[in-house]
Amino acid sequence: MDSDDQVTGPHRYRNNQRMVPAAEAAWGLSAANGMLDIRVEAVAGQNRLRDIRTGHEFLNLSSCSYLGLNNHPTVVASGAEALREQGITGLAMAEFRIRLDVMRRLEDELSALFGCYVLPSISCGSISSAVLPLLASGHLTDTEPMVVVFDKFAHFSMNFVKPVVADEAKVITCPHNDMQFLEDVCKAYPRVAYVCEGAYSIGGMADLKGMQDLQERYGLYLYIDDSHALSIQGANGEGYARSVFTELNDKTMIVASIAKAFGSTGGIAMIGTSRKYDFLYRSGPLGWSQGLRTAAIGTSLGSIAVHRTPELGRRQRQLAQNIEIFDRRFGHRDVRGTGGHIKFVLTRDNDRAVRLATRLYERGYYCSAMFFPIVAKDQAGVRLMLRGDMTSAMTEAFCSTLEDAWNELR
Ligand SMILES: *Cc1c(COP(=O)(O)O)cnc(C)c1O
Numbered sequence: 001m002d003s004d005d006q007v008t009g010p011h012r013y014r015n016n017q018r019m020v021p022a023a024e025a026a027w028g029l030s031a032a033n034g035m036l037d038i039r040v041e042a043v044a045g046q047n048r049l050r051d052i053r054t055g056h057e058f059l060n061l062s063s064c065s066y067l068g069l070n071n072h073p074t075v076v077a078s079g080a081e082a083l084r085e086q087g088i089t090g091l092a093m094a095e096f097r098i099r100l101d102v103m104r105r106l107e108d109e110l111s112a113l114f115g116c117y118v119l120p121s122i123s124c125g126s127i128s129s130a131v132l133p134l135l136a137s138g139h140l141t142d143t144e145p146m147v148v149v150f151d152k153f154a155h156f157s158m159n160f161v162k163p164v165v166a167d168e169a170k171v172i173t174c175p176h177n178d179m180q181f182l183e184d185v186c187k188a189y190p191r192v193a194y195v196c197e198g199a200y201s202i203g204g205m206a207d208l209k210g211m212q213d214l215q216e217r218y219g220l221y222l223y224i225d226d227s228h229a230l231s232i233q234g235a236n237g238e239g240y241a242r243s244v245f246t247e248l249n250d251k252t253m254i255v256a257s258i259a260k261a262f263g264s265t266g267g268i269a270m271i272g273t274s275r276k277y278d279f280l281y282r283s284g285p286l287g288w289s290q291g292l293r294t295a296a297i298g299t300s301l302g303s304i305a306v307h308r309t310p311e312l313g314r315r316q317r318q319l320a321q322n323i324e325i326f327d328r329r330f331g332h333r334d335v336r337g338t339g340g341h342i343k344f345v346l347t348r349d350n351d352r353a354v355r356l357a358t359r360l361y362e363r364g365y366y367c368s369a370m371f372f373p374i375v376a377k378d379q380a381g382v383r384l385m386l387r388g389d390m391t392s393a394m395t396e397a398f399c400s401t402l403e404d405a406w407n408e409l410r
Helices: 016-032 073-086 101-114 124-137 162-166 179-188 208-218 278-282 294-307 310-329 350-362 392-409
Strands: 040-044 048-051 057-060 118-121 147-151 171-174 192-197 221-225 252-257 267-270 342-348 368-370 380-385
Touching: 016 350, 073 101, 073 294, 101 118, 101 267, 101 294, 118 124, 124 147, 124 162, 124 192, 124 221, 124 252, 124 267, 124 278, 147 179, 162 171, 171 179, 179 192, 179 208, 192 208, 208 221, 294 310, 310 392, 342 350, 342 392, 350 368, 350 380, 350 392
Parallel strands: 147 171, 147 192, 192 221, 221 252
Antiparallel strands: 040 048, 048 057, 118 267, 252 267, 342 380, 368 380
8 A cells, every 4th residue: 555545635726615515505505595506498599599398488697608609690500500411420430530621620710810820729717728738837938837827817617727736836826906916026037927817707997007018127937818809809709818919929828719799619729839739739728529519510610700890899899888787887996897797796795696697697687606615705796797788778778777786685
């Protein structure tokens, strides 16, 4: 037997013994109120879902398909067309050996649309799992390991890989958006990477200018997950991070899910123009048997087509309009996310969060109650997302309902 007979892990970056019971208690509260496992049919896109068991109809404010491209006729038709054309769901093998030519076409079209080399894969989460350990070991730079600083609010899909990253290099978690902290790390170590989001999933934005400044002065590597801003910002939908990092250098990688506003399924990495990262396909999660399936390639090509029409701008502007409507009515300190499409109504305790979400649902709106461990312990609340496929009238009506439901709770 091993001399080290300790069974429990060191719990340096995760602790299921603690997390699972805490999370399940909170989820149980949601489930008891009928707010989980709702089965629906889409009567009219995301604005009218019908609970097939009760007939209750509601508008979905928990969808990350912020522009409604998930039910755009062009996107849906392209998925079906690709399947018909190719006559095969996929090759079921590592893509770096053989892939359908339509996949190469997708890569080229995404690269042209976003103005940089784009590597598409099955999900943003799998891209982070593949990239972050290689980033830590230095294989995206000069093969020397680097200190990897995770923003405290970085998404679960990145935090999830922390133990693997920590097996390669030093890992530090920094306070949210703390550029001074980050600068101190840059001063202490020659090679540093910062892992963060662009537009944060719980609301708020990264300090892109501060990050750029540190990159220029210290050579800081930036790994930015812009899942919540892709498609909804930028002339071609290139997202929030690209508003500052217009030309991607070899020390900046921007990743994003294309299952959100982009309206398809999968994830992408934007990695500059050098195209030197082919080997990512051969490393772990991107090299296993799943590539993007034919239908997904088709819906993505369809979404690219829509991105190239004035309709993208129209939907982006409607979203901006809806944000304005909401912000005019809720300039309150307990409503976070001013200026953005992701709003968080702070109730502080789990019970009130679930009660607010349940009341809203009864009145025709699904919003998500959120609690520890998704958010910090005393930061429970209700998250909702505005969309560009909601009319101004829908947004106004929702605001009135939220106001009423919230007042009743206080
Ligand atoms: C949703 C989300 C992901 C996961 O994207 P997948 O493509 O589903 O893996 C990753 N990062 C952020 C910030 C997200 O919000």
